[in-house]
Amino acid sequence: MLLVPCPNCGPRSSQDLSYGGEAHTRPDPKTASPEEWRSYLYLRDNPSGWLVENWYCSSGCRRWFKIERHTLTGELRDPVLPGSKNGTASDEATNIQGGTK
Numbered sequence: 784m785l786l787v788p789c790p791n792c793g794p795r796s797s798q799d800l801s802y803g804g805e806a807h808t809r810p811d812p813k814t815a816s817p818e819e820w821r822s823y824l825y826l827r828d829n830p831s832g833w834l835v836e837n838w839y840c841s842s843g844c845r846r847w848f849k850i851e852r853h854t855l856t857g858e859l860r861d862p863v864l865p866g867s868k869n870g871t872a873s874d875e876a877t878n879i880q881g882g883t884k
């Protein structure tokens with residue numbers, strides 16, 4: 784089980800959440816080229832290290848949030864809600880060591 788810290792609800796089982804994949808910045812629809820759309824929709828980095836991901840708190844506050852996950856160790860840090868001003872959540876909800884699912 785992976786323990787994921789929701790910025791609103793605190794640590795929750797990954798079974799209470801929905802994984803939304805790697806976080807990307809959506810290109811501007813008015814100026815983006817087809818190549819930028821293709822990259823946004825289909826290409827993923829798949830790094831060996833820290834990766835920013837989207838998660839949905841489906842059994843709690845029902846909000847999307849972003850969190851950094853280390854792909855080798857499963858460590859999680861810095862959960863943030865969209866539009867938060869400081870870009871980080873409380874210290875209590877950060878740096879929780881995750882296990883395997």
Ligand SMILES: [Zn+2]
Nearest residue numbers: 789792840843
């Ligand atoms: Zn939540």
